[in-house]
Amino acid sequence: MHNSLFLNWQQTLQPFEVDPITVEKVFTYLVEAYSNPNRHYHTLKHIHHVLNTIQTLQAHTNDLIAVQLAAWFHDVVYDTQSPNNEEKSANYAVQWLSSLGIPANTITYVTRLILNTKHHQAAVDDFDSQVLLDADLAILATPPIRYQEYAHAIRQEYIWIPQAEYRVGRRQVLEKFLQRQRIYFTPLMFDTKENIARLNIKAEIKILNQQ
Numbered sequence: 558m559h560n561s562l563f564l565n566w567q568q569t570l571q572p573f574e575v576d577p578i579t580v581e582k583v584f585t586y587l588v589e590a591y592s593n594p595n596r597h598y599h600t601l602k603h604i605h606h607v608l609n610t611i612q613t614l615q616a617h618t619n620d621l622i623a624v625q626l627a628a629w630f631h632d633v634v635y636d637t638q639s640p641n642n643e644e645k646s647a648n649y650a651v652q653w654l655s656s657l658g659i660p661a662n663t664i665t666y667v668t669r670l671i672l673n674t675k676h677h678q679a680a681v682d683d684f685d686s687q688v689l690l691d692a693d694l695a696i697l698a699t700p701p702i703r704y705q706e707y708a709h710a711i712r713q714e715y716i717w718i719p720q721a722e723y724r725v726g727r728r729q730v731l732e733k734f735l736q737r738q739r740i741y742f743t744p745l746m747f748d749t750k751e752n753i754a755r756l757n758i759k760a761e762i763k764i765l766n767q768q
Contacts, residue, residue, distance in 0.1 A: 558605055559588070565608055569625045575657045583653050590633045598710035599635045603696075604628065610692035617688050617743045623663055624685050626654065627670035628692065637714050643675040679742055687742035694740060697757055698750035704757040708764075724765045731758045731765075 566584050591601045607628045615621050630650035634642050647668040654664045670689050673679055677694065679686035696707050715723055734740055740754050741747045 558601065562588075562601060562605055562608075565625075566629070569622055569629075570657065572622065573657065573659055579657055583657060586653065587629060587633065593635075595714070596635060597713035598707060599632045599714065603632065606695060607631075607689075607692045610695040611688060614688045614691060614743050614745060617745070618685050620666065620685055623666050623670060624689050626650070626659070626663075626667045627674075627689055630654075630667070631671045631674050631689070631693065635714075638717070643672055647671045684743075691741045691743050691746040694754070695746070695750070697734070697740065697754035698746075699757075701757065701760065704761070708761050720768065724768055728762055728765050731762050734758055 563584055566587075567580060570580055587604075588601065591599070591604060608625065611618075611621075611624055611628055618624050627650070630646055630653070632642070632646060633649050634645035636642060639645070650667055650671060651664055654667065659667075666685075670686055673683075673686040674690065674693055677690050679690055697704070699707070711727075712723065715727075718726070735755060735758055739747055739751060741751050
């Protein structure tokens with residue numbers, strides 16, 4: 558997976574003609590950030606899954622490279638006790654993308670995409686945000702065993718919260734997804750994954766209620 562991620566990173570930066578040493582330096586920083594021992598779900602595996610889903614949904618994008626760059630940085634800061642992870646991640650994106658010589662207008666666009674992951678909402682004509690958000694939530698529509706692994710990993714990231722309190726909070730998060738008119742924005746994800754995601758979420762709520 559590491560090699561495939563590095564190849565993806567190199568290909569994404571190719572149009573900007575960044576020198577290889579800087580390309581590798583920023584990649585190493587990203588790997589370190591996503592390999593933090595406190596992470597159980599928001600890891601390189603998550604980034605790999607998000608990037609693969611974006612590839613599948615690329616026909617829906619206006620600016621594929623910006624979406625890919627936003628995917629790389631959207632969880633670069635992930636502290637379950639902080640309410641400002643997305644803002645901090647966006648700031649790091651500005652810092653590191655500037656060091657790569659990425660144009661300022663692209664960086665501004667990437668940071669906006671990252672900030673949209675905070676509430677998982679996108680305007681009807683904001684296709685790039687829609688693709689990024691659908692890719693970020695693609696885990697919800699994976700097979701039941703994979704979904705259960707995800708739910709367990711999220712619990713591990715919030716291990717500092719007592720079980721009773723976690724159960725209430727997690728259930729609220731999940732119920733908000735069920736209350737939405739649609740979890741997925743892109744036609745492909747909505748048509749093929751929406752029902753699966755809803756079934757998985759309902760199954761997790763049922764387990765939480767039994768605990």
